[in-house]
Amino acid sequence: MRRHPALAPLSQEHQHELAHARRLLRAASAEPEERLAAAKAYIDAFFAETVEHFRREEEILFPLYLRHGGSTPTLERILRDHMQLHGLVRTLRASKAAGDIRPEALRTLGDLLYDHVRIEERELFAEIERIVPAAELEAVGL
Numbered sequence: 001m002r003r004h005p006a007l008a009p010l011s012q013e014h015q016h017e018l019a020h021a022r023r024l025l026r027a028a029s030a031e032p033e034e035r036l037a038a039a040k041a042y043i044d045a046f047f048a049e050t051v052e053h054f055r056r057e058e059e060i061l062f063p064l065y066l067r068h069g070g071s072t073p074t075l076e077r078i079l080r081d082h083m084q085l086h087g088l089v090r091t092l093r094a095s096k097a098a099g100d101i102r103p104e105a106l107r108t109l110g111d112l113l114y115d116h117v118r119i120e121e122r123e124l125f126a127e128i129e130r131i132v133p134a135a136e137l138e139a140v141g142l
Helices: 008-027 032-069 073-098 103-131 134-140
Strands: none
Touching: 008 032, 008 103, 032 073, 032 103, 032 134, 073 103
């Protein structure tokens, strides 16, 4: 799916998140060592990359969308997802420290991450492209 050039960096990052979601879901069916490795990899990526990705969306992109489209159920869900993902990753980090990564923790996180990215890409970003003037998107610098 082609994105407005201003949204392309976020969309590329979403592809990385989808890859992480798939790894988490695969690891949910794996042995404890593989679950631990997948958890560590995503925890590291989350704090190194995803937190900044969320910040750019929440501080730059979403307010722009809000000015043009108002609050919508999709935007509200995405913001709830961000909070839920933060909580799940922090819980996963505590489980990793204890050395016990439960399959359902990886499955829950992987499912939410996958669904979240799909909704952002298919619904929110499509709506942003439709209602936000291209010149304003170009000016935001994501």
